[in-house]
Amino acid sequence: MKANILTGKNQPLIFQETETPGCKAGEVLVHLHASAFNRRDYWIQQGQYAGLKYPVIPGSDGSGVIVKTGEGVNSALEGTSVIINPGFLWGESESAQSPTRFRILGMPDNGTFAEYVSVPVEYTFERPSHLTHLQAAALPLAGVTAYRTLFSRANLTSGEKVLITGIGGGVALFTLQFALAAGAEVWVTSGSEEKIEKAKKLGAKSGVSYRNPEWAKSLLTEAGNFDVIIDSAGGEGFPDLLNLAAFGGRIAIYGGTKGSFAALSPQKIFWKQLSILGSTMGSPEDFRNMTAFVSTHKIIPVIDTELPLSDANEGMNRLAQNTQFGKIILNHTGVL
Numbered sequence: 029m030k031a032n033i034l035t036g037k038n039q040p041l042i043f044q045e046t047e048t049p050g051c052k053a054g055e056v057l058v059h060l061h062a063s064a065f066n067r068r069d070y071w072i073q074q075g076q077y078a079g080l081k082y083p084v085i086p087g088s089d090g091s092g093v094i095v096k097t098g099e100g101v102n103s104a105l106e107g108t109s110v111i112i113n114p115g116f117l118w119g120e121s122e123s124a125q126s127p128t129r130f131r132i133l134g135m136p137d138n139g140t141f142a143e144y145v146s147v148p149v150e151y152t153f154e155r156p157s158h159l160t161h162l163q164a165a166a167l168p169l170a171g172v173t174a175y176r177t178l179f180s181r182a183n184l185t186s187g188e189k190v191l192i193t194g195i196g197g198g199v200a201l202f203t204l205q206f207a208l209a210a211g212a213e214v215w216v217t218s219g220s221e222e223k224i225e226k227a228k229k230l231g232a233k234s235g236v237s238y239r240n241p242e243w244a245k246s247l248l249t250e251a252g253n254f255d256v257i258i259d260s261a262g263g264e265g266f267p268d269l270l271n272l273a274a275f276g277g278r279i280a281i282y283g284g285t286k287g288s289f290a291a292l293s294p295q296k297i298f299w300k301q302l303s304i305l306g307s308t309m310g311s312p313e314d315f316r317n318m319t320a321f322v323s324t325h326k327i328i329p330v331i332d333t334e335l336p337l338s339d340a341n342e343g344m345n346r347l348a349q350n351t352q353f354g355k356i357i358l359n360h361t362g363v364l
């Protein structure tokens with residue numbers, strides 16, 4: 029098969045012929061029709077990720093068709109269109125993943141930037157019927173992260189007011205779509221006015237640029253306090269989120285793009301009875317609930333760019349430039 033292989037830190041992906049994976053007991057071989065980029069793929073290429081291992085085929089997201097079943101798997105599944113839950117070996121608890129066993133498809137195990145991937149059958153889910161392979165490939169990692177952060181962790185309910193920071197991000201956009209579908213009022217921040225306008229077209233009430241040093245003050249004046257804040261930036265701007273949160277507010281974080289927090293005021297956290305919640309990807313239950321939610325609300329992922337499988341380096345370049353609004357997708361077959 030053809031695959032994009034990463035041979036080391038800061039190296040370009042090499043698109044070349046490699047062995048098609050086998051299909052062990054309990055596994056299925058998926059002919060991938062599309063895959064999608066996550067920031068994780070970029071961190072892995074940059075060598076800024078725990079447990080690096082090269083060579084590796086990156087890619088956590090994929091949509092395709094089961095073409096072979098391993099021993100012990102119902103062969104009637106062959107021909108089924110599936111998406112893959114990339115969070116393997118979550119463990120028994122809904123509170124958090126196993127600290128030792130949890131792993132993510134696309135490093136250390138070979139991922140989806142290839143024509144085929146083999147995965148344990150329990151990580152395949154029927155592709156939501158309203159989505160093409162191209163749209164469905166956008167969903168798994170970012171979708172489950174958004175779903176768990178918003179619902180399983182921050183317990184969003186209808187009618188609440190939500191702030192989502194850095195709306196250009198893949199997870200942030202799913203968070204916007206999910207929060208709107210759940211009946212919330214959503215405000216956003218972004219480094220780009222154009223992205224704020226695009227978010228408004230999707231249903232956001234309004235937004236401000238985090239590049240304006242007074243962004244938090246102007247947002248507070250315009251919008252008031254927020255019941256739920258979803259952040260993936262951290263960094264110097266994080267303490268402003270304590271001011272923006274309502275009494276009893278929940279601030280949930282799933283990323284740290286801007287690094288460590290500046291000093292946080294304990295008084296603000298305890299006096300306002302704030303909850304600061306960490307979230308990472310999601311359990312199999314979160315994944316099931318997320319795909320059901322997407323099907324019920326007929327949510328269609330926002331796609332920024334579609335590239336051929338052979339052009340994965342261009343996807344990495346786009347991530348480096350941070351100009352995207354929505355997911356960057358690799359089209360593996362050209363017929364979606």
Ligand SMILES: NC(=O)c1ccc[n+]([C@@H]2O[C@H](COP(=O)([O-])OP(=O)(O)OC[C@H]3O[C@@H](n4cnc5c(N)ncnc54)[C@H](OP(=O)(O)O)[C@@H]3O)[C@@H](O)[C@H]2O)c1
Pocket residue numbers: 066067068169170173193194195196197198199200217218219220223238260261265282283284285286307308309347350352
């Ligand atoms: N814990 C998990 O399970 C999990 C899962 C997925 C991702 N992540 C992490 O979450 C982060 C986002 O990932 P992603 O794939 O959704 O993002 P992405 O598509 O790579 O986009 C990153 C976004 O960060 C935003 N940003 C940059 N500077 C910011 C600032 N000062 N304040 C607020 N936002 C800022 C940008 O928003 P604008 O373009 O609007 O300016 C940009 O679109 C990454 O750090 C990633 O590693 C964690």
